[in-house]
Amino acid sequence: MKLYIGNKNYSSWSLRPWLLMRHAGIEFEEVKLRLDFSQGSAFRRQLLAVAPIAKVPVLVDDGLVIWDTLAIAEYLAEKFPHLNLWPQGRAARATARSLCAEMHAGFAALRNHFPMNIEASLPDVGAKVLREQPEVVRDVARIGDMWSRALDDSGGPFLFGEFGVVDAYYAPVCTRLRTYGVALPERPQRYAQRMLELDAQRDWNDAAKSEADFLQSDEPYRSERR
């Protein structure tokens, strides 16, 4: 399988399937493309040569092309049923899918104001955003409540017990909390810390830091890398 991804420092959608596969031990070849959404860019040309839309992530498995994070996660869960990428029980699975869908289609304020930026440390920006943007405060509170409830119900250590699609879905939030210095209540905070300490996440972060690629379009808060 080939997984097409964008810059590891910035591409939150790419992180999700990459982390899911890497942590679950699913073998794949990574194809990293430098994010560039401008018309006719190499990023767009290379993706449009394999997929109908020019967005990452894209998974290609023996000629089959899957071009959306949720579709990729569902495909992997079907292809590797023994890995239990979704929770076992039907009720837990339905809840897990609800959480993924909530992220897939929501958290616009959190995503807009706290774009993923793994190598950066921007706690002052984080504090300012939380002072000025009540919708971000609401998103952060919702994350804390959601994670607390899931951890209480499952007993942890991951949201539904074992690591799965939902954890991968919220991995970029864990990196954002650190970048912007945002703290959650104790239990969800510990969960975020555990996620950041996964070997697969560390590998991703190391690669992100070594990219040394500054993309102004993904940097609303900085004009240069420091």
Ligand SMILES: N[C@@H](CCC(=O)N[C@@H](CS)C(=O)NCC(=O)O)C(=O)O
């Ligand atoms: N819903 C899509 C979102 C993917 C997405 O927006 N990816 C960004 C990079 S993180 C992208 O490739 N954007 C290119 C563009 O908007 O032209 C998914 O889940 O895969």
